[in-house]
Amino acid sequence: xxxxxxxxxxxxxxxxxxxxxxxxxxxxxxxxxxxxxxxxxxxxxxxxxxxxxxxxxxxxxxxxxxxxxxxxxxxxxxxxxxxxxxxxxxxxxxxxxxxxxxxxxxxxxxxxxxxxxxxxxxxxxxxxxxxxxxxxxxxxxxxxxxxxxxxxxxxxxxxxxxxxxxxxxxxxxxxxxxxxxxxxxxxxxxxxxxxxxxxxxxxxxxxxxxxxxxxxxxxxxxxxxxxxxxxxxxxxxxxxxxxxxxxxxxxxxxxxxxxxxxxxxxxxxxxxxxxxxxxxxxxxxxxxxxxxxxxxxxxxxxxxxxxxxxxxxxxxxxxxxxxxxxxxxxxxxxxxxxxxxxxxxxxxxxxxxxxxxxxxxxxxxxxxxxxxxxxxxxxxxxxxxxxxxxxxxxxxxxxxxxxxxxxxxxxxxxxxxxxxxxxxxxxxxxxxxxxxxxxxxxxxxxxxxxxxxxxxxxxxxxxxxxxxxxxxxxxxxxxxxxxxxxxxxxxxxxxxxxxxxxxxxxxxxxxxxxxxxxxxxxxxxxxxxxxxx
Numbered sequence: 011x012x013x014x015x016x017x018x019x020x021x022x023x024x025x026x027x028x029x030x031x032x033x034x035x036x037x038x039x040x041x042x043x044x045x046x047x048x049x050x051x052x053x054x055x056x057x058x059x060x061x062x063x064x065x066x067x068x069x070x071x072x073x074x075x076x077x078x079x080x081x082x083x084x085x086x087x088x089x090x091x092x093x094x095x096x097x098x099x100x101x102x103x104x105x106x107x108x109x110x111x112x113x114x115x116x117x118x119x120x121x122x123x124x125x126x127x128x129x130x131x132x133x134x135x136x137x138x139x140x141x142x143x144x145x146x147x148x149x150x151x152x153x154x155x156x157x158x159x160x161x162x163x164x165x166x167x168x169x170x171x172x173x174x175x176x177x178x179x180x181x182x183x184x185x186x187x188x189x190x191x192x193x194x195x196x197x198x199x200x201x202x203x204x205x206x207x208x209x210x211x212x213x214x215x216x217x218x219x220x221x222x223x224x225x226x227x228x229x230x231x232x233x234x235x236x237x238x239x240x241x242x243x244x245x246x247x248x249x250x251x252x253x254x255x256x257x258x259x260x261x262x263x264x265x266x267x268x269x270x271x272x273x274x275x276x277x278x279x280x281x282x283x284x285x286x287x288x289x290x291x292x293x294x295x296x297x298x299x300x301x302x303x304x305x306x307x308x309x310x311x312x313x314x315x316x317x318x319x320x321x322x323x324x325x326x327x328x329x330x331x332x333x334x335x336x337x338x339x340x341x342x343x344x345x346x347x348x349x350x351x352x353x354x355x356x357x358x359x360x361x362x363x364x365x366x367x368x369x370x371x372x373x374x375x376x377x378x379x380x381x382x383x384x385x386x387x388x389x390x391x392x393x394x395x396x397x398x399x400x401x402x403x404x405x406x407x408x409x410x411x412x413x414x415x416x417x418x419x420x421x422x423x424x425x426x427x428x429x430x431x432x433x434x435x436x437x438x439x440x441x442x443x444x445x446x447x448x449x450x451x452x453x454x455x456x457x458x459x460x461x462x463x464x465x466x467x468x469x470x471x472x473x474x475x476x477x478x479x480x481x482x483x484x485x486x487x488x489x490x491x492x493x494x495x496x497x498x499x500x501x502x503x504x505x506x507x508x509x510x511x512x513x514x515x516x517x518x519x520x521x522x523x524x525x526x527x528x529x530x531x532x533x534x535x536x537x538x539x540x541x542x543x
Contacts, residue, residue, distance in 0.1 A: 047076040048083055048172045058167075058179065061091035065103040069111040075119070080390055081175035082120040082137075084145075084159055086183040087166065094183035116140035117186045123388055124176050127168040130157065133290030133342055134349060136386045142234060143187060144288065146342050146349075160184055160344055191239050191345045192217035199243045203283075205255040210277040211270040212284070219347050226400045233379055237348035238285035240315075240326075242356050243339070250356050262358065272311060281309035282359050286375040288348050291341035295324045298368040298538075305362050305458070312456050312518045316362035326353070327360040364458045364541040370435045371452065371534050372420055374404035381420055385436035389424040394441075396420075405452050410445030410529065417444050433504045435536045439469055446529030453519045454484075454537075461513040462539040468495045469533040470505040479527035484512055485520050495532055504535070511542060 045051075049072045052059040062085045066072045075081060086094070091103065100106055106114070116139065123137045134144045150156040157165045159180060167179030192213055195204040207213060221233040252258050264275035271277060285308060294317050297304050303318040317326050320335070328335035336355040343350040370385075378384045380401060383393035396419040399407065409417040419441040423434075442450060466482070476494035483489055490509035497503065514520065526532055 045171075045173045047078075047174045048081055048177060049073070049076045051170065051172045051177065052083075052085055058087050059085050061088045061103060062086055065091065065106070065111055066115055068104050068106065068108065069115045070108075071112065071115045071119075075174075077174065079174055080122055080124050082123060082125040083175065083177045084118045084163075084165075084180050084184070085177050086118070086163070086180040090163070090180060090182040113141060113186065114183070117143065118180075118184060120145075123390060125388060126176055127154070127157075127178075129388060131292045133292030134288060134344075136384075137388065141186065143346070144344070144349075145184075146290065146344055148342065160187065161342065187344045187346055189345055190217050190219060190347050191237060191350055194343060194345055194350050195239075195241060199245070200241055202244050202247050202252065202255055202258060203242045206258060206276060206280050209255065209269045210274070210280045212280055216284075216347070226398070235347040236288045236375075236378060238287065238289040239348065239350045240283045240336075240353050240357060241350050242283070242353055246339075246354055247356050252356060258356075261356075278310045278313065278359065281311075282313050282315070283357065284309040287373075287378050290349055291324070291338065291351065295319065298366055301366050303365050305365055305367065305456070307455050310359070313359055314362055314456055314458070316360065316365070327357065327362065329360075362458070364460050364462075366541065367455055367457060367462075367539040368435060369455050369537045369539065370438075371440050371536060372436065372438050373455075374452075376402045376404040377420055381422070383422045384420075385438055386422055387437045389422060389437075392424055393422040394419055405450055407442075407444060407448065407450035409443075409448040414443065414445050414448070417448070418442060418450065434469065435467075439533055439535045442524070442526060442532040442534065444526040444529065444532075447525065447527070448529060449523055449525045451521055451523045454522055454539075456517065456519050457514050457539060459514050459517045461511060461542045463511050463542050464489060464509045465506055465538045465540070466509055467504060467506045467535045467538070469535055470495055470497045470503045471531070471533060472497060472502065474498065477528060477530040478532050479530070480532055481525045481527055482509055483523045483525075486523075487512075492527055495534070496530070509537075 046054060049063065049066060053063045063072070066075065075083065095101070095103065103111070119140045120135070120137050121140050125135065125137065130147045132147060132149050134146045138144055146160055148158040148161045150158060154168065159165060163180045163182040163184055165178050166181050170177035170179065192207070195207060195216070207216060216237070216239065218235045221235065223231050223233060225231055247253070247258065250261065252261055259276055262275045262279055266274065268274055269276045285306065289306070297319065303316060305314040305316050308315055315326055316328070317324060318328055318335070320328060323337065325335035325337055336353050336357050338351055339354050340352040343352065372385070380397070381393070381395045383389055396416045405418055407418055420438065421441055422438040444450060473496040476496055476498060478495040479492050480495065481488070481492045489512065493507055524532070524534070
């Protein structure tokens with residue numbers, strides 16, 4: 011997929027009450043609740059949470075978390091707060107610098123969403139917290155008594171209901187993650203892989219958290235980096251006789267020493283271990299319906315990782331001849347700029363078999379970088395983000411007129427919006443208002459050469475007459491016939507339309523063009539490529 015400035019970018023947008031360094035509601039009394047909002051509810055249980063409440067007051071966050079809004083709060087118990095103070099040499103919560111205290115409370119708070127235990131999944135929580143970071147859930151042996159946040163703090167109280175959200179009690183205070191992927195690779199166990207990353211010039215990418223730029227009108231923009239890395243520890247390399255970077259280069263049979271060249275063998279090897287978006291362990295096992303295997307793109311050009319469910323275990327690049335694949339030593343190692351997974355094989359490039367590919371038309375790093383809400387299943391309200399061409403590299407379009415407003419938009423719908431959105435892949439879709447004969451182009455995921463049956467799925471909306479006629483082409487060759495995306499027979503519905511069969515002569519990414527024939531609204535979800543003989 012395309013990556014702006016060779017990195018994942020993310021537009022930071024925080025609610026003002028949570029960004030402020032002072033409590034904007036310090037002198038306000040809230041009495042509109044029949045029950046108790048979060049701060050008052052925590053204060054009503056002093057035997058558990060009195061020290062966290064004191065920290066909230068010190069951080070000027072107490073009244074903010076009494077607002078009639080929606081929050082998910084992970085509140086450490088008194089013992090956990092005391093251990094945190096002791097570890098840092100502080101006698102009282104007021105000894106914590108106020109700025110640090112505010113950051114700490116925000117780190118434990120997710121705004122605008124209520125996440126109960128029933129929504130926990132093993133992996134990264136989609137909704138970012140008030141410091142714009144992703145927390146993660148880990149299930150260990152022990153059922154509901156062994157759920158950990160960030161792999162560091164056990165959740166000791168689940169689903170404490172407040173009028174403005176939900177509270178989960180923590181055994182320990184979370185120490186905010188500040189380490190980048192590159193920082194994690196600083197562990198001496200990863201010395202060989204780290205040297206390879208440095209040699210191919212990927213250090214800055216894996217060490218960057220935010221990129222600051224300006225839009226075409228000069229307004230400041232902040233882009234947030236989010237990636238995935240599959241890291242190989244030294245002891246795993248040693249199993250294949252690789253004791254240093256020179257051995258790895260020899261094992262890869264690298265030609266030449268221009269390691270930063272994208273086609274160099276060492277550069278391709280490193281890029282093969284990197285993904286352009288955050289993919290938690292749970293995301294990696296989220297296969298298309300009816301499938302137990304999928305191929306995912308890497309930063310290495312036209313190189314794929316295969317992930318499969320084999321006897322209930324997630325395995326990458328399973329080699330039937332060797333009767334083994336790549337397994338995970340440790341999953342979901344949180345980083346400030348993404349997530350890292352430690353693997354048990356040195357993981358050279360691998361050519362997988364053809365499998366069914368589900369191409370979500372919104373599955374691009376640019377969109378994850380720019381959208382405050384992205385592929386989120388638990389929204390309380392619909393999220394829509396429109397784009398200008400200068401903001402994106404994943405889409406290229408020409409509208410009629412050329413500077414038509416709202417020509418391209420991303421929409422992530424709340425779960426309460428029914429089957430029309432519930433059945434959409436990743437709960438989102440792309441909305442195109444290109445004008446008559448306007449068009450948009452985008453690159454497909456890497457597809458292994460061969461023939462495929464191509465089916466487009468779109469969100470069909472109700473109109474008195476069919477509208478939203480479109481025509482698709484792939485690499486300049488027409489796909490099927492024209493068809494409308496609206497309907498006269500049903501309410502909103504998810505529709506599927508067979509476009510055609512298509513043969514790709516080479517493995518790689520391909521260009522899809524969608525033309526808006528009549529210029530009416532197009533609401534598109536995903537395309538399925540099913541291998542055929």
